[in-house]
Amino acid sequence: MLDRTDQRFGIRPEWLAADTAYGSSENLGSLVKKRGIIPFIPVIDKTERTDGTWSRADFEWDEENDQYICPEGHALRQFRRNYSDPGRGKNIAGIRKYRALRATCQACPSKDLCCPNVDARYVTRTPDENARDFARVCRKTRAYKVSRDKLERSRCSSPTSSAS
Numbered sequence: 001m002l003d004r005t006d007q008r009f010g011i012r013p014e015w016l017a018a019d020t021a022y023g024s025s026e027n028l029g030s031l032v033k034k035r036g037i038i039p040f041i042p043v044i045d046k047t048e049r050t051d052g053t054w055s056r057a058d059f060e061w062d063e064e065n066d067q068y069i070c071p072e073g074h075a076l077r078q079f080r081r082n083y084s085d086p087g088r089g090k091n092i093a094g095i096r097k098y099r100a101l102r103a104t105c106q107a108c109p110s111k112d113l114c115c116p117n118v119d120a121r122y123v124t125r126t127p128d129e130n131a132r133d134f135a136r137v138c139r140k141t142r143a144y145k146v147s148r149d150k151l152e153r154s155r156c157s158s159p160t161s162s163a164s
Contacts, residue, residue, distance in 0.1 A: 002035065013037055017147040020044060028135050029128025039135045040147040054114050059123050061133070068098045068123045072110050076100045076123055094127040 005011050015038035016031060023044040031037040047056035059068040059076065068076040076098040105111055105120040115121040126132070138144055 002037075015040055015143070015147065017041070023135065025126040025128040025132055028131040032131035032134055033128070038138055038143075039131075040138055040144045041135055042139065043132050043135050045132075052113070053116060054110075054121075056123050061125075061129075068125075070100065070114065070121065072108055072114075074100055074104050074108070076121065096125045098123045098125065 002013070012035075017040040020042040023039075023041045025044075028039055028041065028043065031039045031041075045056075049055045054071060058071050062069055062075075065075075066078065070076060078096050078098050080101075099122040100120045102120040105115055108114065
């Protein structure tokens, strides 16, 4: 649809508002990375826990060290040693699994909040996780609220001009 609109009318949007059906990892990655479009789209996120244990959002991404940090400060890593094969550890969709050490989790005072039914915690990361994180940040802006409100949208020509 974006390609057709560009070809037919020469219109390339700076931002795009859509419902959650368009909030997949692949779609957000395409909008942000390939097209440079700001996504005012709720992220499809099935990692939220309802059982009182920590969700994926409770773990901090450390891009520099390619690891997650748990709320207790422990590292979840994909590998504990370096491998020469850069594709090692990815599944078919490119999703990476970051794991804590079993011994660390077993000795952790917050084990019941983190991984009560398994020996150690793991967190997955999609190839487009940076775009998903960007979309989550966009949802917290005033511009996102404007994009969701019909009356407000009619008053503003561009929600990005009022982003905060």
